Amino acid sequence: MAAVTQSFQRTRRQKLQVFRAVIFVVAGLFFLVPLFAMFEFTTRGRLLTDPRSLDAWKSIATYPDLIAAIVASVELAAITSFAMLVLLVPTMVWVRLRLRRLNRIIEFICLLPLTIPAIVLVVGLVPMYQWMGINFSDSILTLAFAYVVLVLPYCYRALDAGLSAIDVKTLSEAARSLGASWFTVMVQVIVPNISSAILNACFLSVALVLGEYTIAQNLLYNNLQVEIALLGRANAGVSIAVSAASLLFAFVLLVLLSLFNRGRGRLRLDDLKQVMRTERG
Amino acid sequence: MAERAGVEVRLENLQRRYGPVTALNDLSLTIAPGELVALLGPSGCGKTTALRLLAGLEQADGGRVVIGGADVTTVPANKRDVGMVFQAYSLFPHMVAWENVAFGLQMRKVGAAERKRRALEVLDLVGLAPYANRYATQLSGGQQQRVALARALAIRPKVLLLDEPLSALDAKVRSRLRDEIRRVQLEVGITTLFVTHDQEEALAIADRVGVMNAGHLEQLGPPTLVYTRPATPFVAEFVGLTNRLSGEVKSGMVEVRGTQLPLVQPNEPQGPAIALVRPEAVSLATDGNLADGPLVGTVIAVAFLGATSRVTVDLGGGVTVLAQMPTSAAAGHPAGTRVRLALRDDPVLIAREEKASVDA
Numbered sequence: 001m002a003a004v005t006q007s008f009q010r011t012r013r014q015k016l017q018v019f020r021a022v023i024f025v026v027a028g029l030f031f032l033v034p035l036f037a038m039f040e041f042t043t044r045g046r047l048l049t050d051p052r053s054l055d056a057w058k059s060i061a062t063y064p065d066l067i068a069a070i071v072a073s074v075e076l077a078a079i080t081s082f083a084m085l086v087l088l089v090p091t092m093v094w095v096r097l098r099l100r101r102l103n104r105i106i107e108f109i110c111l112l113p114l115t116i117p118a119i120v121l122v123v124g125l126v127p128m129y130q131w132m133g134i135n136f137s138d139s140i141l142t143l144a145f146a147y148v149v150l151v152l153p154y155c156y157r158a159l160d161a162g163l164s165a166i167d168v169k170t171l172s173e174a175a176r177s178l179g180a181s182w183f184t185v186m187v188q189v190i191v192p193n194i195s196s197a198i199l200n201a202c203f204l205s206v207a208l209v210l211g212e213y214t215i216a217q218n219l220l221y222n223n224l225q226v227e228i229a230l231l232g233r234a235n236a237g238v239s240i241a242v243s244a245a246s247l248l249f250a251f252v253l254l255v256l257l258s259l260f261n262r263g264r265g266r267l268r269l270d271d272l273k274q275v276m277r278t279e280r281g
Numbered sequence: 282m283a284e285r286a287g288v289e290v291r292l293e294n295l296q297r298r299y300g301p302v303t304a305l306n307d308l309s310l311t312i313a314p315g316e317l318v319a320l321l322g323p324s325g326c327g328k329t330t331a332l333r334l335l336a337g338l339e340q341a342d343g344g345r346v347v348i349g350g351a352d353v354t355t356v357p358a359n360k361r362d363v364g365m366v367f368q369a370y371s372l373f374p375h376m377v378a379w380e381n382v383a384f385g386l387q388m389r390k391v392g393a394a395e396r397k398r399r400a401l402e403v404l405d406l407v408g409l410a411p412y413a414n415r416y417a418t419q420l421s422g423g424q425q426q427r428v429a430l431a432r433a434l435a436i437r438p439k440v441l442l443l444d445e446p447l448s449a450l451d452a453k454v455r456s457r458l459r460d461e462i463r464r465v466q467l468e469v470g471i472t473t474l475f476v477t478h479d480q481e482e483a484l485a486i487a488d489r490v491g492v493m494n495a496g497h498l499e500q501l502g503p504p505t506l507v508y509t510r511p512a513t514p515f516v517a518e519f520v521g522l523t524n525r526l527s528g529e530v531k532s533g534m535v536e537v538r539g540t541q542l543p544l545v546q547p548n549e550p551q552g553p554a555i556a557l558v559r560p561e562a563v564s565l566a567t568d569g570n571l572a573d574g575p576l577v578g579t580v581i582a583v584a585f586l587g588a589t590s591r592v593t594v595d596l597g598g599g600v601t602v603l604a605q606m607p608t609s610a611a612a613g614h615p616a617g618t619r620v621r622l623a624l625r626d627d628p629v630l631i632a633r634e635e636k637a638s639v640d641a
């Protein structure tokens with residue numbers, strides 16, 4: 001009987017492994033084939049008989065408008081992430097500590113941009129940006145105001161998950177009773193314990209800003225995506241090379257994030273055994 | 282860790298309301314230097330609110346908090362110089378044990394080397410020096426609370442506040458840590474307020490026990506006094522088990538089922554009343570007379586508690602009585618046997634409710 005059960009379990013395990021491998025291969029192909037196609041397209045010569053070359057990749061640097069757009073988009077990503085964190089983290093912590101009844105309202109406000117199409121947002125933003133262009137600045141970096149609104153729903157969810165994983169109230173009160181100011185509570189107690197959530201929020205924010213097209217195009221700013229679209233009409237090879245590069249950049253960010261997360265908060269088996277022994281003793 | 286005298290703590294006419302709910306109603310309490318007072322009471326009685334007001338984690342609607350002669354009512358929590366251990370595990374997860382303990386010292390600008398030395402010293406005091414480099418997730422619940430105790434003590438606070446620190450632990454660890462807390466408190470000599478809903482914990486650990494009900498203190502006194510001479514029916518019923526037996530007050534005594542018992546308050550008005558009788562004041566009569574009588578009944582359950590046993594006797598008419606006695610005395614009276622009870626003439630308190638029953 002035991003042998004039959006073991007054999008059944010072994011067969012089941014093998015089937016599961018095959019299923020996992022198939023899913024892994026299919027998902028891998030789904031992601032890699034377009035990337036490969038992009039790379040293949042960007043390395044083609046002018047004629048089918050021409051040898052492969054990296055000219056399209058090399059010539060990225062020769063387009064000053066493209067470089068300016070890349071720099072602007074990276075700056076926008078950094079400013080948006082920073083502004084989002086400064087706005088969201090203290091607000092969400094404070095709501096959890098003192099204004100719990102406002103939790104639903106804050107959540108609703110933060111998720112609202114998700115329900116509004118980008119083009120509708122633009123309609124609302126145009127008069128604001130006209131006013132800002134005259135009275136404040138017409139720099140592309142002012143797009144960060146709009147982008148902070150745009151990334152709110154995603155970053156709110158990421159930070160909410162992080163804050164839900166810790167007892168914000170007890171940790172804050174413990175730190176306060178030990179003499180910490182509210183600033184110290186935030187910087188030395190809350191932030192280190194939601195660092196993964198903060199990284200997740202930043203990553204989402206960076207990915208969103210690097211991929212944003214509609215708002216920039218309609219407000220007449222040339223960010224990375226707008227420039228790629230413009231370039232696509234003049235030189236498809238370079239345009240696709242830049243797209244592939246921005247995808248790779250996002251991919252590297254994701255890998256770094258998962259590596260960082262993996263190194264945190266691991267409980268070793270030996271420690272667990274030691275804890276149980278001490279508890280029994 | 283150097284011994285030092287504690288300071289006096291006074292809560293004067295504290296009031297706290299949450300909307301229409303009054304959590305604290307004119308609470309006044311003085312804790313002598315180096316004394317450990319336990320606040321005991323049911324959920325929602327205001328004991329944790331009192332502790333949080335003392336810690337500065339909440340603001341009072343009225344009254345004063347005085348620590349060591351200084352009025353700290355409006356002083357923020359981080360300036361009050363109190364150490365606190367919370368009910369929930371509160372160690373900072375990103376720091377190892379000694380870093381947790383050193384956190385308060387860092388806030389007080391103590392140098393890095395001195396911080397570590399003092400943190401290890403206090404960890405040693407609670408017996409956790411070998412675990413100094415472990416994260417909270419690598420410690421058991423009891424160890425985490427001991428580190429939290431060390432963290433609270435490391436800043437050498439004027440007052441130590443313990444907010445049900447044992448309630449998340451299992452019985453064995455709880456009992457051991459309770460003794461540990463008392464040992465450390467006596468060793469350090471720090472004025473301590475301990476909040477709990479567990480009467481055994483409060484009675485075992487405290488110099489004085491304050492029983493709270495509906496936002497005010499019903500009684501404050503040494504554990505033996507609170508148990509043996511409860512000031513109010515609420516205290517009698519909340520601290521320990523109590524039988525509620527119908528009787529009649531007559532000339533300074535109460536007659537309960539044919540037995541005259543003295544009163545805690547001899548000037549009780551005459552008339553029908555409910556006598557509150559402790560189970561240990563009830564015994565099984567040994568004269569063998571089982572003829573019908575007001576105290577003759579049938580054993581319906583015997584609970585073995587180790588050295589003692591608790592016998593539940595049905596006296597008929599819906600009245601059951603608990604009797605607690607040495608296990609040897611309860612032996613030979615299994616469920617179903619007829620017994621006659623005897624009431625010891627300890628002074629009893631009187632309640633005025635109508636229905637007689639057992640409050641278990």
